[in-house]
Amino acid sequence: MSGDSSFLAQPGRRAAIPIMVLLLLGFVAPLLAVVGFSFMPPRTFGLWHEPSLENYERIFSDNTYVSLLWSLGLASLTVVLLALICYPVAYGLVRVFGRWSTALTLLFTIPLIVSENIRLYGWVLFFIKGGVLPGTLKALFGVEMGDFLFTPAAVLFGMVYVYLPFMLFPMTLGIAMVPNQMREAARDLGASRWQVFREVELPLSTPGLMIGSLLTFVLAVGAIAEAKVLGGQRIIPITHDIEIAFTYAQNWPLGAALAVLLMLVVSVLVLTVLKRFDLDQILGKR
Amino acid sequence: MFDSHLTRRNFMKTSASVAATLAASQMGPFARPAHAARDKELNILCWEGYNSAQVLDPFRSSKSANVKAESLTNDPTMINRLRAGEINVWDLINVNNPWARKVMMPEKLIKPLDRAKFEPYFEKMLPQFKPPYKWAMDDSGKELLGMAQRFGPYSFVVNTDKISRKTAEDQGWDLFNDPKLAGRFGILESDDWNVFGICAIAGFDPYKPHSPEEVAKFEETAKRVLKNKKVVGDIATMNQALISGEIDCHLTGGSYSVSPARADGHLNLRAITPNKGPFAGGKGGIAWIEITSVVNNPQGSPLAETFLEYVQDPVVAHTVAFAEGTFNPVAQMGNPECFKLFSKEQLDAIQWDSLDEEMARSVEYDIVPDYDKLLDIWNAAKKS
Incomplete structure (x- = not known):
């Protein structure tokens, strides 16, 4: 095989053409359109104007960074909280709960069938004044619940709730990947339960934690419904800024520039993490 | 057969001819006739209410038509969608009063209605909608740009x-x-x-x-x-x-x-x-008044005008007023045949008791x- 004519000589490459065309049209082309729009003058609707950096200048000159910081901050906090919450649950599902694990897994999975917005509105009814929780507390104990709904804390609660399965299941797989023999060998060699956990189980289940964290972070940084529904728009995440630019503001180029910025920031963060923790190495190039 | 004789050069040639054929089929003599393919379909871009099954299903079944409606909750986004090329997608657009005469008609996003056919409907509406109704007309006062209903x-x-x-x-x-x-x-x-x-x-x-x-x-x-x-x-x-x-x-x-x-x-x-x-x-x-206009779609559906007539019917107008999601007065309440369909509870829901005085205290x-x-x-x- 040599020369230009040989590139498509391999059947594999020829067979890949349809999927490559599909990806180019369905994935790369819209992305390029978004990038292209971000360089168009503000409030224009075509891709053929003279390119300009005005949208990016505006992003860095006004208070858009506030939205970006909210999104990144809330996503990071969500990941940390979910790691702390999900590890014991995942450990229980794999090692402790036995035959109840399937039922518990189902309980975690079933809510995913229901639309996220409906589940969040359910929480509104739970936390709203006179709702399930404040109403019960008042009726049974005469306790007035302080404001929780429509606060940033409610947004964080919503994000932790919505993204829990996306951390839990990779983590469960990660823990399940730790061979029992390793744990037994460690115990036989005199390791305490804490040492077995810290030196065997935790390092070997890191791939699950890593994949869960990355997945959750990427999804959470794009969250919008939690801040709208549970947060009562007390805070505006970057995704909401993008939505406003594309709708009420009729400013597609600004919305596109915000989307490009978000993609860049998230890509840099994810690639930095991936560089530091080589998944191939962690997974042993399986 | 797609075999190893394919080189980059003849692959490019083949691709180019496929692309050219596809393009020709869109523009040339193979292009579909304007109406023949769309006389059984209708696409409506609207505020919520017009997209409800209560309003659309009787029309769908009586015309054996495939009617799609998408609801949005702000006018600028809808106008934007037409500007961005969806003028080829939608047949009807339902937005608030100023957009038809001040933006959509000057930008040729909509087209005028047959005045002789549609103006008589305004005669039966509430008094403030008597023809020529300002927001339904273009600046010259000659062209009828849409129909009024909810307000x-x-x-x-x-x-x-x-x-x-x-x-x-x-x-x-x-x-x-x-x-x-x-x-x-x-x-x-x-x-x-x-x-x-x-x-x-x-x-x-x-x-x-x-x-x-x-x-x-x-x-x-x-x-x-x-x-x-x-x-x-x-x-x-x-x-x-x-x-x-x-x-x-x-x-x-x-x-x-x-x-x-x-x-x-x-x-x-x-x-x-x-x-x-x-x-x-x-x-x-x-105060707001919705005006529903026919989009200037090069392949517009003939059902667009039929639908505008359909919603003037007293029973359908009442259904529009109480379609799911939001309940509103409709201009057709000027017709006693329509008004009598409203129960006391429904009139209370839309604050009929103070509607006239509130409209009088409002700018449009x-x-x-x-x-x-x-x-x-x-x-x-x-x-x-």
Whole structure:
């Protein structure tokens, strides 16, 4: 095989053409359109104007960074909280709960069938004044619940709730990947339960934690419904800024520039993490 | 066969000819005839209500038509969609009053209706819609641009158990300047309308060019109102928050937003039109009137005009008024055949008792000359 004519000589490459065309049209082309729009003058609707950096200048000159910081901050906090919450649950599902694990897994999975917005509105009814929780507390104990709904804390609660399965299941797989023999060998060699956990189980289940964290972070940084529904728009995440630019503001180029910025920031963060923790190495190039 | 004889050069040649064939089929003699392919389909871009099964299903079955309707909750987005090329997708567009004559017709996004065929319908509407009805006509007064149906006042909503109707009407937009209201009111996420509301709270008319001092006042008011608010949300959130007592009133709202709660028996929640305000002629509130127009779609469906006639029928007009999601007065209530279909509860839900006086105290929704600037300030204020 040599020369230009040989590139498509391999059947594999020829067979890949349809999927490559599909990806180019369905994935790369819209992305390029978004990038292209971000360089168009503000409030224009075509891709053929003279390119300009005005949208990016505006992003860095006004208070858009506030939205970006909210999104990144809330996503990071969500990941940390979910790691702390999900590890014991995942450990229980794999090692402790036995035959109840399937039922518990189902309980975690079933809510995913229901639309996220409906589940969040359910929480509104739970936390709203006179709702399930404040109403019960008042009726049974005469306790007035302080404001929780429509606060940033409610947004964080919503994000932790919505993204829990996306951390839990990779983590469960990660823990399940730790061979029992390793744990037994460690115990036989005199390791305490804490040492077995810290030196065997935790390092070997890191791939699950890593994949869960990355997945959750990427999804959470794009969250919008939690801040709208549970947060009562007390805070505006970057995704909401993008939505406003594309709708009420009729400013597609600004919305596109915000989307490009978000993609860049998230890509840099994810690639930095991936560089530091080589998944191939962690997974042993399986 | 797709074999190893394929080189990069002949692959490019093959691709080019396939692309050319595809392009030719779109433009040339192979292009589908304008109407032949679309006489059984209709695409409607509208505010919620017209997309409900109650309205569309009888039309679908009587015409054996495939009718698709997408609802959005702001006019600029809908106009945008047409501007961005969806003029080839939609057959009807349903937006508020000024857009047809001031934007869509000048930009050739819509086309005129047959005046002889459609103007007689206006004769049967409520008195204020008698032909030639301003918002349904173009600037020259010759072309009919669309049909009127739903309308209503839209300023703000209060829980009258907490703030009496009289206090709200007398105090008007100043209510939101009252520091005592901090943490007790919501804002409906309807940003084009919120720009109008903030102008009114700041004490000036939104529908005229603004001085730098007024723009500065707008910014100060926007920041203050946003700081003092309890929640920003959609109509369901506002109604839920009013009913539960989380808030006492909310900015931007009217019969369109509060009618579902009133229909559910919460008659203490009421749309308010202030007695006086900063609008032209000292009027206190804002009202909207929807105009539904035929999109200037090169392959438009002939069913577009048929649908416009269909919704004029008294029974269908009543269904439109009480389609799911939002309940509203309709211009066709001027026809006794239509009016008699409304029950007392339904009239209560849409505040029929005060509709005339509230419309008289309102200016009609218009386009804000420096909307983009004010909206940018409003959106920036949300993050401060």
